[in-house]
Amino acid sequence: MNILSCSDLSKSFKDKVLFDSISFGLNQGDKVGIIGKNGAGKSTLLKIISGIETADSGSVVVNNNTKLMYLDQNSEFDSFDSALEFVMKGNEEINNLIDEHHKYSHKPNLTEKESARFSEINHTLDSLNGWNHELEAKKYLGMLGITDYEVIVHTLSGGQKKRVALAYVLMSRPDLLLLDEPTNHLDADTIQWLQDYLQSMPISLIFVTHDRYFLDAVSESILEINDRKIFTYDGNYEKYLEQKEIFARTQSSTLEHNLSKLRNELAWLQKGAKARRTKQKSRIDWIDELKKSSIKSKDKKIKIELGKTFLGNTIIEAHYIAKSIAGKKLFSNFTYMAKPKDRIGIIGPNGCGKSTLLNLLAGKIQTDDGSFELGASAKVGYFKQEIDDLKDDQTVINSLREIAEFIDVGVGRDRYITAKELLERFLFPPFQHFAYISTLSGGERRRLALLRMFMANPNVILLDEPTNDFDIETLNAIETYFDDFYGVLIIVSHDRAFIDRMVEFVWVFRPDGTIKEYPGNYSYYLEQKEKEESLRRQLASQNQVKTDTRIKDTVKVRKKLSYKEQREFDMLEEEISSLEIELDDHQRMMTNHDGKDYKQIETLSSKIEELQKLIDQKTERWMELSESIG
Structure with missing residues (x-):
């Protein structure tokens, strides 16, 4: 049953046409992802469907019996x-x-x-x-x-308001749900929960996201806004890439760079989680072969090659550092000595201290304990979640030139990358160079802020949720940039695909305030985490079997005890068995805890310690009684 019909929609802002006479429909139960460049009109289209904004022309018809809910990107x-x-x-x-x-x-x-x-x-x-x-x-x-x-x-x-608003729209039990960047401000575990939830719910869904894993898992068809038109592709993001590759094959040789880019993206996605769990991207041999065999692009929009920036012996040295805020311990006893080409992703629940750790590594705040040193040759570029250094009355190109006129890459004939070249390579067409920053979309502003950081040519780069508000093409450009970056890269991101592509080690915040390092990327970490949890479950099961066996073996002994001793013995066996079951339950709760409620973590830790002491005391008494009648 058709629940939404959009016919001949057109929308412009000032002199910019977002889309012109586009039409599409939605049936009950359809789940559709919308993609397109920043500023293409994705968010505007959702607002028009929801009735918040009106189109310049055309019509939107929602079935009378359809309950529609819309979640804005910013949820103000x-x-x-x-x-x-x-x-x-x-x-x-x-x-x-x-x-x-x-x-x-x-x-x-x-x-x-x-x-x-x-x-x-x-x-x-x-x-x-x-x-x-x-x-x-x-x-x-x-x-x-x-x-x-x-x-x-x-x-x-x-x-936090965004998460409350998301809970509100889910609570409403809508027939048609419109979501604009729903994964922003969510940690990886919560994104996985939302992904599974939306997959299982029999609702109609239209959503905009830069999260390629989320897009691939949830979407059943793709709407692409491109050059003021809309194109429909059946299937998820992987199927979209396949169809785009077929389309690219039919185009003239001037579009060969698109084919190469899509082939690489599709090869990575199709390889699946197993390949993405490799410790280093360079070990994915056949993807490398694809890259070598692909036609070299004459269009330099995406490729940015940087030479080796000098790094001294000391880059970042942190020994047993710790940090608490308002009496809440975030992390402690953490040690890190940076090396050139380090690629590290930081993972943990919201509020655990990931951004605080970046602030400390950037030298913005001091450690509570241990020692921290930032090397004399370390030139830190820090891309924060909140963009606060752009001037609305400044032009795009002057904003870059305020940092530097060019980047000196130190090699080759094209040694210098000018501000103009950097803008074009990062998807700012020439007509936008002299546009005022006030006219840019949210994603374009963040992209410009990122380029300002690149323009300073840092050799240590810290990224705090860098993928928020970026379109997929921009993410591909960022990933390509870092393929040739010689310095240190440390990333906090909820974007699982981005982390998988970018990092070779993962730092995981744990509930007890420690940070554990895992080799490999995010998918490899998930595999190791599942192995650890499986081992814990196995050990807990074995401990219960041992307890049951011990109790059975004491049946004969009980007959030799006095009435009082036998009664105590019986009670001890029951108490120990009950306590061990309770301990196992609490340990499982701690293992599965998402780390978001620190008071609950402290309560669980105290209870586990208390139970273990009781078990030890009662077991010792049980052994005394058993040995005394030997």
């Missing part, structure tokens, strides 16, 4: 409700029914009509599972990392 809203109260308001129908039920349940004498209505309300709440309304809201908040249900929404950060 305010509320003095608690997070729980706010999210529960997401389902207006259940809220109204509960209010009505409350009114009738407190009325002493109901009329016949009121009794019938009260019965109808109960039946409807049963059918909607409305009695679990509060539990459902808590589930969404908890899975999205908001564990303090009573926190006032007004006091939350922008990222």
Whole structure:
């Protein structure tokens, strides 16, 4: 059944045409990803469908019985409700029914009509599972990392508000859901949960995302906005790449660079998780062969080659560093000595201290303990989540020239990369060079801020959520840039595809405040994590078997004990068995904990320690009784 029809939509901003006479439709249950360059009009199209903005011409028709919900990329809203109260308001129908039920349940004498209505309300709440309304809201908040249900929404950060807003729209149980960059401000585990949830839900979905894993997993078709038109591709992102490759084969030789780029992207994606778990990208032999055999592009938009920047013996040296904020320990006893060409990804739940660690490594804040030294030759480029150094009344090219006129790569005939060349290579066409920054989209502003950092030619680069607001083509450009970067690269990112491509080691924040290093990329880390958890489960099972065997072996001994001793012996066996089961449960809870609720982590740790002591004490007494009657 068709639930959405968009016909001949056109939209312009000032002199820029975003799209012209585009048409498409959506059937019930369809899941569609929208892709296109920054500024192509992806977010605007979602706003037009939702009714927030109007098209210059054309029509949007949503089925009358379709409940539509839209989540903005920035989610700028305010509320003095608690997070729980706010999210529960997401389902207006259940809220109204509960209010009505409350009114009738407190009325002493109901009329016949009121009794019938009260019965109808109960039946409807049963059918909607409305009695679990509060539990459902808590589930969404908890899975999205908001564990303090009573926190006032007004006091939350922008990222936290985005997660509360996401919980709100999920709570509403929409028929058609529009999501603009839903993975922004989510950690990797939460993204995986959202991905699985959207895959399993029988809803219609239109979404914009730069997360290629998320796009590939959730989408069933792709809408691409390109050159003011819209193109439809059946299948997910991988199928889209295959179809684009076939299309590129039919084009003239001037488009061969597109074929090469798509072939590389498709080869990487098709290789799957197994190949992405390799310790170094250079070891993916057949992808390297593809790169060598591909036709060299005459278009230098994407390729940026940098020479080796001098790095002394000391780059970054951190020995047993630690940091706490407002009495909360983020990390401790962490040691790192940087080497040229280090490629490191940092992983952990929101609020665990990833950005704080970057600030410390950049020399912006001091360590609470241990020692930290930034080498004299280290030139740090730090790309933060919030962009605050752009001037709206400055032109794009002058913003770069404010940093430097050119980058000296130190090699070859084309030794110098000018500001103009860098802009063109990073997808800013010539007509945009003299545009004012105030006219740029959010993604274009972030791309310009990144180029300002590149223009300073740093040899140590720290990136904090660099993929937010970037289109896929920009991400490919960034990844290509770093293929030839000689310095140190350390990344905090929720984008699993980006981390997989970019890093050779992963630092993982653990609930106890330690940081553990894993060789390989993100997918390889997930494989190792699953092996560790499997081993823990196996050991816990073996310990339970040993306990059961020990109890069985003492049956004969019990017969030789006095009544009082036998009673104590019996109680000890039962208590030890019960305590070990409880210990196993708490250890499993700690293993599976997402690290978001530090108070709960402390409680679990204390309980585990207490249980272990009790087990040791009671086991020692059990052994005394057993040996005394030998």
